[in-house]
Structures are given as C-alpha cells and as structure tokens.
Amino acid sequence: MLSIPALSPPISQPKTLQNPLSKICKSQYQTERGLQFDVGDTFFRSESATGRDLGVLSAAVYKQSNGSLRVLDALCGCGIRSLRYLVEAEADFVLANDANENYKMVISENLSRVSSGDERRWAVMNSDANKVMTECYLRKDYFDLIDVDSFGSDSSFLRSAVSAVKFDGFLYITSTDGFSSGGHRPHHSLAAYGAYVRPMPYSNEVGLRMLIGGAVREASVLGYHVVPLFSYYSYHGPIFRVMLQIKRGKIPDNSNYRYISYCIECGNSQAFSWDQLGEMRCSCNTNVPRSLIVSGPLWTGPLHQASHLACMLNLAEQWGWISDSTGRNLEKLIKLMINESDPNLPFGYMKMAEIASRAKINSPTIGAIMDTLHEEGYAASRSHIDPNAIKTNCPMTECVKIFTELQQHSIR
Structure with a gap:
C-alpha cells in the first residue's frame, strides 16, 4: 500500500520547477503554464491544455478544503497532468500510470524535476489502468482524485475508477467519441x-450528458451516486471532460436520469x-414516430456546481491564469x-x-x-x-415570437 506523505503547506502560487536533469532521447520539449516537459514519442495534444487547467484548479480546491491530495493519473501519457498536479495543485502524492512501457523514461524524467524532500511524492507504473485501479480498491488504497483521460468511448474504466476513489473524492473522466454523441452510432453509445x-441539435451537450449518465449507472451499481462539479466540451477532438464527486448512497430517485426528446415540428x-x-x-403533434426524436437515458440534471466553479475562478485569478498568450480565457469560460x-435552465441549448x-x-x-428573455422573466x-446558442427555459415557440417582435421593433 502506498503511504501518504506529510501534508504540504497551504496552497499558494505554484512553485518554480528545478532545471531538467538531462536530455531524453527523441526529446520534444513543450511548455505549459511555465512548466517545461518532454513529450517524447507519446501522444500529446496541446489543445487540451484548458481541460488540464480545469483539472488542476479543481484538484487545488479539493486540497484547500481537505488538507491533503493523492492523485492517480490512470492514463498519463507523457505525465504532464501528473506534473501539473504535483507542482500547481501541490499534490502530496501522484501515481502516474500508463500501460505503454516505452513511456516510462519520459514520464520519470518529467516527474523527476519535482524535488521530493523527505517523502517520495510520485511513482510511475506501466500497467493496465483497470488492473491498477482494481488493485488499489482491493488494498483499500483509495485516492482523492482519479484522472482517466481515455480515448474514444472506452467506458470500461468507469466502474474500477469509481471503486478506487475516496467518498467525496473527485473523478475526472473523458470521452472523445463525437460520432456517438452526435447520434451516428446509437448501438455503440448504448x-x-x-x-x-x-x-439532436445540441449533440455536443448530449455528449457530456451521455458521459455523466454512464458514470451514474456504474456508480449506482456500487451503491454510490455522482455530483457533476463541471462539464467541459472542446471542439478539437472533440473532447468531453467531466469532473464528478463520488458520494456515498444511491440517488433517492431518478429525476435527473431520464429520456429526452426533441420535436422536429416545433423545436421544443x-x-x-x-x-x-x-x-x-x-403538445404540438401527437404523432410520436413522425415528430419526436428520443435519446436516453441520460443525465438531465445540472452540468456544473456553481460554488465549486466560483472557488476555481478565485484560484485562477490568484494564479494569474485568467488568460494567456495562446488565446485561452479561463475567466470567460468559468x-x-x-x-x-x-437550476432553472433545462438540458440542451437553442442555436440562434x-x-x-x-x-x-x-x-x-x-x-x-x-436581454429580452430576462425582461420576460425567463432564465x-x-x-x-456553442458561442451562437443560448440555454433558456423559454420554449422554442416563444423564442420564435420574441425574435419576430425584436425584428418588428428594429424596423419601426
């Protein structure tokens, strides 16, 4: 069983790293939030930096609230997420795992830039992620945060990941399957x-809700339930990432795990x-086969927890992460x-x-x-x-009327 090191001091501005120890063969150095690291021959996507920013901020909020932070990076690639959890979130310990043994040198070299002090703060493994998480569960060696950055729609990690997270701990999951979220592979998503x-017109939000719904199902089997802390979509990939909190006990009802419909006739x-x-x-048409498109079951509850996001935003401001030279704007996003x-906003969105x-x-x-929707009393x-879409509890039919009225006022 991996021991928990002594607690780090309270979180402050992320610490400066030591200089690289040596140059790795086939080195391909990148820099992210001021941290230099080598990607070697691993798969690395620089466009995913925002998802890593959000994960680190969430982890740092956890440590501030709980005093300690142990992280399992189950599919770590080159180890950049592990490095950032160590340096920026000041994790007490990170287990960096990747099944590809050829990545071990790159991962170890990247993490070796973090001084360990008296306690070892990281370890590298090269094993199947499900095996690692299952063994942690069997040893009762639970983690505060497990990051599973999987590819495609590989949901096989969900149950073992839920099992290996502490109660009230965080689980950061991923899907990159835009075909399934777009409704083009319904049997695959099933x-x-x-x-x-x-x-459906809001397929990218469906992708997030499909991913959360899968976690809801797996957690329920184990007698747990999940609370989404934030849900993030990025068009490159595409990438769907969700940070969940694992809670003890099943949900009392299925009010947030339902089927959804879209009417092609009226748009509601x-x-x-x-x-x-x-x-x-x-209500516009009783001919269900002709008018309704139905998907599910999916998560239909909130995608985010506002209080957790507010803490993340506060940290981003303290760390100077509000925006950067690459065009990332965390303040606007959060x-x-x-x-x-x-809570008054329903699932989905309407494209202008x-x-x-x-x-x-x-x-x-x-x-x-x-402005008009707010004046009319709608959320x-x-x-x-989607930057050209709105979320509202105003029905599509009423939105159409508001559009028409706005045009009439503009031409008077």
Whole structure:
C-alpha cells in the first residue's frame, strides 16, 4: 500500500520547477503554464491544455478544503497532468500510470524535476489502468482524485475508477467519441454508456450528458451516486471532460436520469421519466414516430456546481491564469459555466440560426435576445459549448415570437 506523505503547506502560487536533469532521447520539449516537459514519442495534444487547467484548479480546491491530495493519473501519457498536479495543485502524492512501457523514461524524467524532500511524492507504473485501479480498491488504497483521460468511448474504466476513489473524492473522466454523441452510432453509445443516442441539435451537450449518465449507472451499481462539479466540451477532438464527486448512497430517485426528446415540428425539447416511456408526445403533434426524436437515458440534471466553479475562478485569478498568450480565457469560460449552473435552465441549448430559421427572419444579436428573455422573466444563459446558442427555459415557440417582435421593433 502506498503511504501518504506529510501534508504540504497551504496552497499558494505554484512553485518554480528545478532545471531538467538531462536530455531524453527523441526529446520534444513543450511548455505549459511555465512548466517545461518532454513529450517524447507519446501522444500529446496541446489543445487540451484548458481541460488540464480545469483539472488542476479543481484538484487545488479539493486540497484547500481537505488538507491533503493523492492523485492517480490512470492514463498519463507523457505525465504532464501528473506534473501539473504535483507542482500547481501541490499534490502530496501522484501515481502516474500508463500501460505503454516505452513511456516510462519520459514520464520519470518529467516527474523527476519535482524535488521530493523527505517523502517520495510520485511513482510511475506501466500497467493496465483497470488492473491498477482494481488493485488499489482491493488494498483499500483509495485516492482523492482519479484522472482517466481515455480515448474514444472506452467506458470500461468507469466502474474500477469509481471503486478506487475516496467518498467525496473527485473523478475526472473523458470521452472523445463525437460520432456517438452526435447520434451516428446509437448501438455503440448504448453498449458503452447505456444510452441510445440519436441526432439532436445540441449533440455536443448530449455528449457530456451521455458521459455523466454512464458514470451514474456504474456508480449506482456500487451503491454510490455522482455530483457533476463541471462539464467541459472542446471542439478539437472533440473532447468531453467531466469532473464528478463520488458520494456515498444511491440517488433517492431518478429525476435527473431520464429520456429526452426533441420535436422536429416545433423545436421544443422535453424530459421523460421511465414510467412515461409509453406516453411520449409533443403538445404540438401527437404523432410520436413522425415528430419526436428520443435519446436516453441520460443525465438531465445540472452540468456544473456553481460554488465549486466560483472557488476555481478565485484560484485562477490568484494564479494569474485568467488568460494567456495562446488565446485561452479561463475567466470567460468559468463564468459561462457558472451562468449555465442556474437550476432553472433545462438540458440542451437553442442555436440562434435555428430560431431565426423557424421565425423566417435574420437573427437579432444574441445580447438582444438574452436581454429580452430576462425582461420576460425567463432564465437564460449563453452556452460554453456553442458561442451562437443560448440555454433558456423559454420554449422554442416563444423564442420564435420574441425574435419576430425584436425584428418588428428594429424596423419601426
């Protein structure tokens, strides 16, 4: 069993690394948030830096609240996430694992830049991720945070990962399967996540909800439930990443794990519980086969926890991470996520182009429609997933009327 080192001092500005010890063969050095590391021959995507930023901020918030942080990076690649958890989140211990033995030298060299002091703060393994997590569970060697940055729709890690996380600990999971979230491989999404997904206008949000739903199902089998702390979509890949908190006990009901529908006739969306499966219809048309597209079961609850995001934003400001030279703007992203956390907002989003098309007019500015929705008493937010879309509890039919009225006022 891996021992827990002595606690680090309270989190402050991330520490400066020592200089590299030596040059690795086939070195390909990169720099991220001021940390230099070697990617070697590993798969590395620089565009995923925002997802790593969010993971580190969330981990740092955990340590501030709990006093210690042990991390398992189950599919670590070159080890950049492990390095950042050690340096920036000041993790007490990180177990960096990758099944590819050829990566061991690169991982070890990158992590060796962190001085260990009296206690060893990291270890490298080259084994199957499921095996590592299952063995940790059997030894009762639980982690505060497990990061599973998997490829495609490989959901085989979910149950072993949930088992190896401490109660109230964090699980950071991934999908890169845009075909399944887009409804193009419904039988594949059913096998991987237990959800039959069909094409919908807000497919990228469906991808996040499909991933959370898969975790909900696996956690429920073990007698646990999950709470999404943040959900992040990025178009490159695409990448769907979700940070979950693992809680003891099953959810008292399935109110946030339901089927969703989109009506191609009127554009409205609805959620249906399991006992409503034989009664699904849209008020605009009772001909279900012709008008409704149904997917599920999926997570239909909040994608984020506003209080956790507020703590992440506070840390980002303290660390000077609000924006950088690459165009990343964490302040804008996290504030959008906080706005999306409004409990009055339903699942999905409406694309401005679709509303304008149904209204048969040119689209007004997104600012104008947002102001009007708020004046009319509706909840509304922009979407971090699609910059030209809104999340609102205003039905599509009413949005069409608002678009038309805005145009009429503009030409008077």
